[in-house]
Amino acid sequence: MPISDTKARKAMPADKPYRMPDTDGLYLDVRPTGKKFWRIRYFLDNKENLYAAGQYPHVSLKEARSIRDRVKSIAATGADPKLLQKEEREKAKRSQADSFDALALEWLEKYSPRWTEHYTKQVRVGIEREMRPAFGHKHITKVTPADVLALVQKIEERGAPSVAMLVRQWVGQIYRYAASTLRADHDPSAPLRGAVQRPPVKHSTALTASELATLAKQIDDKAGWRLNVIAMHLLMRTMLRTGELRQGRWEEIDFMRREWRIPGERMKMRRPHSVPLSTQAMALLQELHGYTGHGEYMFPSYRNPAKPMNKTTINVALNRMGWGGKFSGHGFRSTASTLLNGHGWRGDLIEKQLAHMPGDQVRAAYNHADYMKERREMLQWYSDFIDALMQDADAPPVPERMLA
Structure with missing residues (x-):
């Protein structure tokens, strides 16, 4: 008989682990510590396997059943759902490592020893206050020219055209670094050259x-x-x-x-x-x-x-x-x-x-x-x-x- 969310929530721990079966191989593994985990039984090459579908209640009953259906579907093709799960986790980890923010900080660490302290601080502020909130979370390959344009226009509209121009230049340098390390094949700032006009240079006043x-x-x-x-x-x-x-x-x-x-x-x-x-x-x-x-x-x-x-x-x-x-x-x-x-x-x-x-x-x-x-x-x-x-x-x- 399928379990309900109420039964899952009220399941009390015992001296030993025990199972509360749902349907089609899905069950709730209740531990003596009180923690509860979803498990899915599936067969591959006539051998029984177990798939960890997450902890209850972080993964709801509805979500666990959806995962079960996907696991069964994958196993039916002859592929191993656990191997695919591992690949997805590694891909997610790589995706996080190759976020724009991660690449920007990596670029900063590599090149800042060649810069003055003042310029290094300028670049760091540009990354942390401008680029990170706008698209720092995105994968380096997912940032678009529209993303960069929206950022530089926002900076320009607040009356800081020089900062807008520097940010566009720094984005381009970050992407050249990403390309040189084979983690990007395009520069979303390239089409925007000329989109921000450099303000007239105001030279320091010379006294008589x-x-x-x-x-x-x-x-x-x-x-x-x-x-x-x-x-x-x-x-x-x-x-x-x-x-x-x-x-x-x-x-x-x-x-x-x-x-x-x-x-x-x-x-x-x-x-x-x-x-x-x-x-x-x-x-x-x-x-x-x-x-x-x-x-x-x-x-x-x-x-x-x-x-x-x-x-x-x-x-x-x-x-x-x-x-x-x-x-x-x-x-x-x-x-x-x-x-x-x-x-x-x-x-x-x-x-x-x-x-x-x-x-x-x-x-x-x-x-x-x-x-x-x-x-x-x-x-x-x-x-x-x-x-x-x-x-x-x-x-x-x-x-x-x-x-x-």
Whole structure:
């Protein structure tokens, strides 16, 4: 007699396992622990076999009967339902391993050692906040161009076209990696090239000489914490990016040679960069060493000295000084470039100091040592020029041999 759901639910455990038969080989296996499992008897090559159909009540009576019918049908063809069940489980496991999310994280782990810390964080946020909620759960081969388009349009509509473009590019890179490991044969982002327009590049504002004089005079009185003051003065006199400066480590400073040697992994172009230090920059670093020289970072975070200064600290200080919306920390670089060019300094020296990637790679290989002396002289002139501005004095003369 077939069992009912009520009987299955009320079946009590005994000292030994016992069976509650249903029909056509299906029965409920009741264990002394109180757990109940569906079992299906079927015959293959005239031999009796048992198929585990799941635990009650997670698998209902109705579901168990449906599984029984499928098992009987498969066995009737001469195939073994248990082998098919094993294959399905392995396929499901492989499908989960080859989800977009899994491939994206695998790609990130493989290539992030080549990237800067900031870029790695950008990509990780793109995966976790943008791609994962949209289609991270899908198998890598099931993501469609429509899925990617819907995501980039959603990002663009919230006013972040640059993020939308980066996400489309990262999806393409993930699929190129998946193809190279034979787990995908298409790139759903490929048809979308051009679907998102890159916003116009907004270059950092360059100050005029008089504006730089005004800012330089304000820094000591209005920038707040002394580390902020030193950071701004060093940004002016080294032409470094804010991230390169605030993440600086004391081990990178060679006081004897008067150089700041930044390893390639911290540079935007992933190449080591040496900065000759002017007399003024050396004095600032010696003062800074008295404050933070006992630690790893030159500019540690106020709240957590084990981490570098927050990326917003300098800009927040500039905002407090009244320069918000007019000037940012990155603008010290464009200001130096503009003023040095304006006074006739050679463009190749300026570009080298900015650590821009030259078009001629062979030329770049030879320039590092040759330009160190010239760049040292240029940065010393620029520091003297800043001091002259602060004192309302005339700019020092530029050596003729350094003129463009």
